[in-house]
Amino acid sequence: MFGLKTDWSLETLPRYFTLEDYEGGTARWCPGCGDHGVLSAVQKICRDEQLVPEKTVCVSGIGCSSRFPHYMKTYGFHGLHGRALPVACGIKARRPDLTIWVATGDGDCCSIGAAHWVHAIRYNMDMVVMLFDNNVYGLTKNQTSPTSRPGLKTNTHPRGAVLPPLNPSETTLGIANVSFVAQTVDWNPVHVYATLRRAYHHKGLSFVRIFQRCPQYTPRVFEDAQRDPSLIMLLEHEDGVRADEAGTKIYKNRVAHDPRDLNKARELAAREDVLPIGLLYCDPTRPRYEEFSSVGVDVTIEEKMQALDKEIDRFAI
Amino acid sequence: MSSGQTAGTKDGQAIGPKVLGECIVEIVSDSGEGAQKAGQSFATVCAKMGNGVWTVEIIPAEIKPPARSRAGASGIRIRFGSRPMTNMGDYADLVVAFNEQVLYGRLLNDAYREGTVILLENKWASDPDEQIRDMYNSAVEDFRARGLIVHELPMHEACLEFVNDPKLGKNMFVLGMLSGIFDRDPSITRREIAAIFKKKGEAVIETNNKLFQGGIDFARKHLTYHFSVPPMSSKQELIVTNGNDAVGLGVMAAGMELVSMYPITPATSATHYLAGVFHKMGGFIHQAEDEIAAIGFAIGASYAGKTACTITSGPGLALKTEFIGLAVMAEVPLVIVDVQRGGPATGLPTKIEQGDLMAALYASPGDSPKIVMAAATIEECFHMVVTARQLAEMFRGPVIVLTDANLATGQTCYPRPKLSEDWMAPPLDQSPWPEGVAPYDWDPQTGLSRRPIPGQRGGQYVLTGLAHTKHSHVAYDPRSNQVGCEMRSRKIAALRSTLKPPKVHGDEEGDLLVVGWGSMLGAIEEAVDRLRAEGHRVSNVHLRFLSPLEPGLKEIFERFTRVMTVELNYSDPSGGFDGDWEGARRSHLCQHLRAQTLVDIDHWSVTPGQPLRPGQIYDVLKGRLEAIRSAEGSAVGAR
Known part of the structure; x- marks a missing residue:
């Protein structure tokens, strides 16, 4: 039933994958939701990188954006609220051959799953983590999220949220062994695509915060930046996000930023007057946990049995 | 080992080497004095000499609880003998104690009987602190009044010959004492010592060997206890x-x-x-x-x-x-x-x-x-x-x-x-997934299905915690959810259909059947065997599968006048508080079995935080058997 067949390796016909090979069920997000754009971007990246669909796994928690895996035609794991990252890390631990995309929201990642977020950053396993940050709980119908700004009126804070919001990028940049943090905005599909593709090419955990609007509950949360593109700061570097010029020419506020500069990255991530988009930080030399956790995957049953027999000798009378 | 009204020292009446069928030894100390390490080594040596062995560790919750405190008792019990050992037994026969206060911790657990021999460190008798001296002296007096046979021994002082701080090393000295008393093969113990201290180097091994030999010599000099516990007759490789x-x-x-x-x-x-x-x-x-x-x-x-x-x-x-x-x-x-x-x-x-x-x-x-x-x-x-x-x-x-x-x-x-x-788990299956087979291709009878593994071409599916169809598509409709629940439940039924009814230990019918689970097996069976040897009609079954339940239980239960569980978990006093049976909270297995079999199953369960002694279970079962007899008697009389 579970026997190993070897004929899969004999395949000679090259396979070419089209967008269709990555398109799962019809997305059931609200019209106008930014999730649709991110989904298209990921499907295009899969095609452009010719990712083998059965070797690609999309993992998510619970929330609107966590429906993501259902709309891909790859393998998917739509698990528990807040727990996408431990599952994704577990998949990668002994299967470094799989490509992993994680979809998580601001409640899923930064609230109920906060412990796993901190530690997954430190494990730095090779995967792309997309934080769909729309500043609100959507699926459960309009509750304050850790990234909600003060004054946002929600069902749990009808007179307005009271606490300063948590800044996911700034927080991530404070965690030991962080290796990649980028930001993008859902209303610019060109930049979303370029950012996620850059993230895919990074070896390690690529954390991408996607500023998003919820058409239902936070439609105007980035209204200022949408109206006035100068409020968006485009980070530029030859090693950074290199979006197609046609899609980013409206951004006049451009800053050269070396993604190796962690202190500068933290400074930029903390800016409240502008929205910095692009690659904040990247260090491909950080250790990745799968380098340790996958040691021994090739040990055969025969070798295991010999080693174990010797081990049992230690207990023999 | 139930000898020893005599003092057992050289000055007293000499007790020659004596063959024992089994023996229960304890080493008790403050935490960090190595009692468990010594006891584990002693147990290993006993096992290597062919004895049946069972050990129970006595572990305080803290790493370093205050010294000389009753709750801080740390140590080990070793029961060994000429037959397989399945539980910790009743009362210790011989105890090595590093101070008198930890012994109180054990007395609270009812671990000793009249005649238990205590080899007690005596340095506290001359402690500079008067309070400690007083505590020690009054404790020794109290122990003797309780019927314990106490030998006050200068173990600490004897260790000073080999180490500056006997807190480190006294345990190997004690291992030597026990080795001498119980006629253990020193060469086996020396190999154990070498294994324990392998990473610390030759010098440390040598010191510990000296402590060990010192302990043997010390026991010979100060004590006349000398026992042998012959090996089991087993030809199996153990x-x-x-x-x-x-x-x-x-x-x-x-x-x-x-x-x-x-x-x-x-x-x-x-x-x-x-x-x-x-x-x-x-x-x-x-x-x-x-x-x-x-x-x-x-x-x-x-x-x-x-x-x-x-x-x-x-x-x-x-x-x-x-x-x-x-x-x-x-x-x-x-x-x-x-x-x-x-x-x-x-x-x-x-x-x-x-x-x-x-x-x-x-x-x-x-x-x-x-x-x-x-x-x-x-x-x-x-x-x-x-x-x-x-x-x-x-x-x-x-x-x-x-x-x-x-x-x-x-x-x-x-x-x-x-x-x-x-x-062994088979190698990763990466063969192409058969076309047209759903990710949850439930067999309608058993609910079983084969699962696709990432990497299997054509097997792509999205695992979800939401209610789903066999295609793993999210489905909120009433029928899909009912089918999903049923398929998952059918798997449990399918496993149950492959299980055999449990074996009854003892006769297939009788007055009382004891049902147990988990580590209670050894103590329950020992209690049942004692009662059966006295002619009581008592048997027991022990469950390994709790879900699904092993089949045939009701049939077995109906062959006994009464059925009861014996467990280590909480239940309300028999009959419930204020005689409210209906509201009484029963022990876990009892409640589960009652619900599943509709048999009026009784229970006895406690939460002492330690394994049950076979003697405790014996007493309980004997009481129940007597109650069954007298109920039968009055029923006959009424006829």
Whole structure:
């Protein structure tokens, strides 16, 4: 039933994958939701990188954006609220051959799953983590999220949220062994695509915060930046996000930023007057946990049995 | 060993070497004085000399509790003899104590009887602190008044000949004393000492050998106790392990690749053991950020086709509940070992209780059928993990294996497992997925289905914790949910149909049947055997599968006048508070069996935080048997 067949390796016909090979069920997000754009971007990246669909796994928690895996035609794991990252890390631990995309929201990642977020950053396993940050709980119908700004009126804070919001990028940049943090905005599909593709090419955990609007509950949360593109700061570097010029020419506020500069990255991530988009930080030399956790995957049953027999000798009378 | 009204010292009447069938020895000390290490070595030596052995560790909850405190008693009990040992027995025969206060800790546990021999460190009699001297002197007087035979011995002083600080090293001296008293082969012990101190170098080994020899000489000089405990007659090849090491060996024998854990007593030592050797079999231990992540990581690995396991204890099981529900719902194979301790909340972290049965069976929102097994012996800790791995794969879901603190730290010998390739997880299947086969292609009778593994071409599906169809498509309609629930439940029924009814220990019918589970097996059977030897019509059955329940139980139960469970968990006093039977909270297995069989099953259960002595069970059963007899008598009289 579970026997190993070897004929899969004999395949000679090259396979070419089209967008269709990555398109799962019809997305059931609200019209106008930014999730649709991110989904298209990921499907295009899969095609452009010719990712083998059965070797690609999309993992998510619970929330609107966590429906993501259902709309891909790859393998998917739509698990528990807040727990996408431990599952994704577990998949990668002994299967470094799989490509992993994680979809998580601001409640899923930064609230109920906060412990796993901190530690997954430190494990730095090779995967792309997309934080769909729309500043609100959507699926459960309009509750304050850790990234909600003060004054946002929600069902749990009808007179307005009271606490300063948590800044996911700034927080991530404070965690030991962080290796990649980028930001993008859902209303610019060109930049979303370029950012996620850059993230895919990074070896390690690529954390991408996607500023998003919820058409239902936070439609105007980035209204200022949408109206006035100068409020968006485009980070530029030859090693950074290199979006197609046609899609980013409206951004006049451009800053050269070396993604190796962690202190500068933290400074930029903390800016409240502008929205910095692009690659904040990247260090491909950080250790990745799968380098340790996958040691021994090739040990055969025969070798295991010999080693174990010797081990049992230690207990023999 | 029930000799010894005499003093047993050279000055007293000499007691010659005497053959014993079995003996219970304890070493008790403050924490950090190495009593457990000495006791484990002594037990290993006994096993290597062919004795049946059972050990129980006495562990305080703190690393370094205050010295000379009753609650801080740390140590070990070793029961050994010329037949297999299955439990800790009743009362200690001989005790080595490093101070008098820790003995009070043991007296509170009712561990000693009149005539128990105490070899007591006497340095406290001349302690500079007057209060300590007084405490010591009054305790010795009290012990003697209680009927203990106390020998005050200058062990500390004798150790000074070999080491500057006898706090480090006295344990090996005591190992020597016991070795001398019980006629143990010194060459075996020296090999043990060499193994223990291998990493510390030759000089340390040499010092400890001197301490050991010093202990032998000391016992000869000061004591006349001299016993031999002949070996069992066994031709089988045996190994000695504790239950947690057995779990670790089982994990490797099952060919697992990953153990994902978070530190929790008393489960952690299983992963300590594995951490030293697992890599030799290609395995990896993941220490997760918390209990939830530990199971999530294991589920991820398993989803990706790599057999994984998570090892925890009660509070960890509670935290893993939601993920266990996901493994049930999405049918992800996973072995969960729960080394039970006292609860609820932090409870008794280092002590035994069988309090997790209900949680293992039912703790999940919604309907969450899963396989639950309980190891009854240390040997079963090994084999159950192997079986659990196979069942998890075959029945595509989580399997909970319950062990407990008693099995975890107790040591015993059992037949060396004959490893089999069939036990091992098969290699990763990456063959193309057959076209047209759904990811949950449930067999309508058994609910079983084959699962696609990432990498299998054409098998792409999205695992979801939402209600789903066989295609793993989210489905909120009434029929899909009902079918999904039924298919998951059918798997449990399918497993049940392959199980055999449990064997009855004793006659197939009688006055009283005792039903047990988990590590209570040895003590229950010993009590039953004693009663049967006295002519009582009592038998017992012991359950390994709690979900599904082993078949044929009702039929067995109906052959006995009364049926009762004996368990180490809480239940209200017999009859309930104020005679309110209906509101009475019963012991876990009792409640479960009553619900499943509709037989009027009684129970006796307590939560002392230590294993039950066979003598305690004997007393309880005897009382019940007498009650049954007198009820029968009055029924006959009324006719």
